[in-house]
Amino acid sequence: MRVAGIDIGSRSIELIVLEDGQVVHSKQAESGYNPIERVKELISDVSFDKIMATGYGRGIVEVAFDYPTVTEIKAYGAGATALYPGVRSVLDIGGQDTKVISINEMGKVVKFEMNDKCAAGTGKFLEMMATSLGYQAQTLGAAAQKGTEGIEINSMCAVFAESEVTSLLAKGCDRNDIALAIHQSVCRRAIGMIRRQNISTPLMFAGGVANNTCMVQLLKEALGEDIIIPENPQFVGAHGAAILASQYEPTPY
Amino acid sequence: MADYTQMWTDLGLNHDNHNALLDNLGQAYQSIFMTQENRPEGMSYFDFVMSEAHGLRIQELREEQEAGRKIIGSFCVFVPEEIILAAGCTAVGLCAGADFAQEEVEKVLPRNTCSLIKSFFGFKLGKVCPYMEVSDMIVGENTCDGKKKSFEVFKEMVPNFYQMDLPQTKTPMARHMLKQEFKSFVEKLEEMTGKRITIEDLKQGIATVNAKRQALRRLSMLRAADPAPISGLDALLINQIAFLDNPIRFTEKVNAICDELELLIKETKGAKKAKAPRVLISGCPMAIPNWKLPSIIESTGAVIVGEESCIGERGQRNLTDDSADSLEGLMNAIVDRYLKIDCAVFTPNQERVNHIKEMSQQYNADGVIHYGLQFCQPYIMESFSVEKELEKQNISVLRLETDYSQEDMGQLSTRVEAFVEIIK
Ligand code: SF4
Numbered sequence: 001m002r003v004a005g006i007d008i009g010s011r012s013i014e015l016i017v018l019e020d021g022q023v024v025h026s027k028q029a030e031s032g033y034n035p036i037e038r039v040k041e042l043i044s045d046v047s048f049d050k051i052m053a054t055g056y057g058r059g060i061v062e063v064a065f066d067y068p069t070v071t072e073i074k075a076y077g078a079g080a081t082a083l084y085p086g087v088r089s090v091l092d093i094g095g096q097d098t099k100v101i102s103i104n105e106m107g108k109v110v111k112f113e114m115n116d117k118c119a120a121g122t123g124k125f126l127e128m129m130a131t132s133l134g135y136q137a138q139t140l141g142a143a144a145q146k147g148t149e150g151i152e153i154n155s156m157c158a159v160f161a162e163s164e165v166t167s168l169l170a171k172g173c174d175r176n177d178i179a180l181a182i183h184q185s186v187c188r189r190a191i192g193m194i195r196r197q198n199i200s201t202p203l204m205f206a207g208g209v210a211n212n213t214c215m216v217q218l219l220k221e222a223l224g225e226d227i228i229i230p231e232n233p234q235f236v237g238a239h240g241a242a243i244l245a246s247q248y249e250p251t252p253y
Numbered sequence: 254m255a256d257y258t259q260m261w262t263d264l265g266l267n268h269d270n271h272n273a274l275l276d277n278l279g280q281a282y283q284s285i286f287m288t289q290e291n292r293p294e295g296m297s298y299f300d301f302v303m304s305e306a307h308g309l310r311i312q313e314l315r316e317e318q319e320a321g322r323k324i325i326g327s328f329c330v331f332v333p334e335e336i337i338l339a340a341g342c343t344a345v346g347l348c349a350g351a352d353f354a355q356e357e358v359e360k361v362l363p364r365n366t367c368s369l370i371k372s373f374f375g376f377k378l379g380k381v382c383p384y385m386e387v388s389d390m391i392v393g394e395n396t397c398d399g400k401k402k403s404f405e406v407f408k409e410m411v412p413n414f415y416q417m418d419l420p421q422t423k424t425p426m427a428r429h430m431l432k433q434e435f436k437s438f439v440e441k442l443e444e445m446t447g448k449r450i451t452i453e454d455l456k457q458g459i460a461t462v463n464a465k466r467q468a469l470r471r472l473s474m475l476r477a478a479d480p481a482p483i484s485g486l487d488a489l490l491i492n493q494i495a496f497l498d499n500p501i502r503f504t505e506k507v508n509a510i511c512d513e514l515e516l517l518i519k520e521t522k523g524a525k526k527a528k529a530p531r532v533l534i535s536g537c538p539m540a541i542p543n544w545k546l547p548s549i550i551e552s553t554g555a556v557i558v559g560e561e562s563c564i565g566e567r568g569q570r571n572l573t574d575d576s577a578d579s580l581e582g583l584m585n586a587i588v589d590r591y592l593k594i595d596c597a598v599f600t601p602n603q604e605r606v607n608h609i610k611e612m613s614q615q616y617n618a619d620g621v622i623h624y625g626l627q628f629c630q631p632y633i634m635e636s637f638s639v640e641k642e643l644e645k646q647n648i649s650v651l652r653l654e655t656d657y658s659q660e661d662m663g664q665l666s667t668r669v670e671a672f673v674e675i676i677k
């Protein structure tokens with residue numbers, strides 16, 4: 001059986017097709033202003049028997065295509081467990097939200113916390129800071145790794161942090177040092193969420209920001225242990241949705 | 254609906270604002286309540302009361318007023334209805350469940366004030382609440398700091414404000430203080446009506462309120478059944494209407510719907526499907542028309558099986574002992590009854606956690622959603638220890654903080670859906 005999972009985030013859409021548990025197809029697109037069209041394009045050249053949607057935009061495809069849906073919490077939990085059986089928690093730093101999910105021994109999600117009210121501590125925050133420093137989002141991590149410690153960014157709010165960055169630049173601080181400080185600020189916030197939930201490990205770091213090696217390094221140091229980074233961290237939600245599609249039965253209530 | 258324009262003018266309501274409020278309310282009610290399936294027939298009475306909340310019910314109150322009764326408005330379940338009734342007055346709850354005239358409100362209150370407080374200011378400043386305007390006296394109580402301090406501002410806006418002090422602990426001293434406060438309240442009412450409260454009056458008041466609480470209690474217990482015979486939204490609505498309706502008629506109607514629900518349970522018929530995930534709500538009160546969170550919860554297919562809230566079980570759980578045959582004895586019984594309310598403004602407040610555990614067992618809840626109004630210190634502070642204690646017993650908890658705006662609907666839905674996925 002071919003099962004598909006689609007994760008419609010606020011910034012990007014990921015599609016995965018699994019056959020006998022193996023990824024046979026994966027594709028990503030920007031959500032843009034018309035996510036329904038994007039979904040149509042993404043699925044136009046793939047075939048599958050079952051599909052399930054997740055992510056921030058799952059509601060629109062539920063209406064437009066009548067796909068069953070699942071929250072990104074459950075999808076990330078299922079995806080993480082499928083990729084790394086025995087994983088006990090997931091940190092997902094995505095474009096517009098950050099979440100921490102606890103998973104029990106049986107692979108079931110038991111608790112979660114989400115920050116999704118503002119950009120603080122998300123990929124969006126990093127992106128905005130990269131722009132203020134004149135970097136691309138993808139190169140900010142590499143720049144930070146060249147920086148030295150010492151500066152602190154105090155504002156969690158992206159707007160205030162932006163003006164902090166501007167005044168640090170005006171004072172003549174090194175761009176790389178500031179980039180490092182920005183990463184440390186996002187890391188502190190993530191660690192705060194992790195500690196509040198009293199998670200068990202191993203922890204998987206998923207979502208687009210997991211591609212950022214500086215962030216991975218800082219998180220490892222702060223946690224004092226290794227963390228799991230999946231091969232395609234943005235696809236964990238879509239993967240989970242595909243797994244759940246294969247088990248899907250309409251709810252009895 | 255009949256034309257009540259003249260009455261609203263007499264009450265000094267602002268027509269444009271008031272019409273806007275009624276339109277919104279009507280639409281929300283249609284889309285939230287009338288789209289539910291399998292509603293018990295007995296709900297038609299409560300639908301009717303809601304549709305006439307600003308019309309017929311206000312007319313009734315004005316007729317009572319013409320016949321010499323005083324209308325006493327209040328914001329908290331600590332204001333003793335038994336005493337109000339004994340004095341020959343009528344009690345109404347001044348619901349504060351919607352944002353209104355926010356810009357005006359923020360001129361007199363800090364932004365980080367809870368929605369409930371902002372709401373009753375907005376209703377006053379926007380001149381849209383007929384209950385507030387029809388009240389002969391408005392009683393404010395010193396509970397949380399937000400209310401206590403905001404009443405300093407509020408009492409300048411209304412001509413008939415009465416402040417009631419409340420203790421924050423349950424020590425013998427606190428009990429003594431509450432008793433003095435209730436006595437002063439009696440004196441105030443007697444002064445207004447020019448009539449002394451007798452033992453018979455007080456017994457009658459206690460009997461009426463006890464009967465109402467018993468009926469609501471009966472309704473609560475029926476929700477333990479699976480499938481739940483009534484939706485959480487409808488049950489909440491009944492609890493909300495308890496603060497507006499004539500208590501004797503209301504009690505009859507609640508008992509009538511309970512009769513119907515008992516039959517439904519016998520036939521294992523429900524308003525919701527069998528095996529639907531069962532959620533208990535705990536936390537801040539939800540005043541009319543604050544149906545936001547319950548409608549999100551039930552739109553996932555889950556069913557709310559109880560409200561550990563002042564508009565719900567916390568406010569109605571305890572009865573007043575009516576066995577004493579002196580005024581003093583009855584007053585003692587009233588004080589004892591009220592001191593059992595486990596509101597988060599009290600410290601310590603272990604009873605509340607115990608009640609949440611008890612309720613989640615009694616109603617077979619699969620999980621508890623703790624509802625805190627943003628900036629409500631007492632309940633949000635307690636939510637941490639509530640979560641810890643419940644999780645120790647393997648009860649899943651979701652702590653939510655929200656307000657009356659619609660802005661966070663998406664985020665709330667995701668959290669609630671994810672929680673329902675966890676508990677089912
Ligand atoms: S929560 Fe506390 S302050 Fe609010 S109505 Fe209940 S008892 Fe009164």
Ligand code: SF4
Nearest residue numbers: 367369397399537629
């Ligand atoms: S919700 Fe909280 S802050 Fe608001 S009035 Fe009630 S106790 Fe006070």
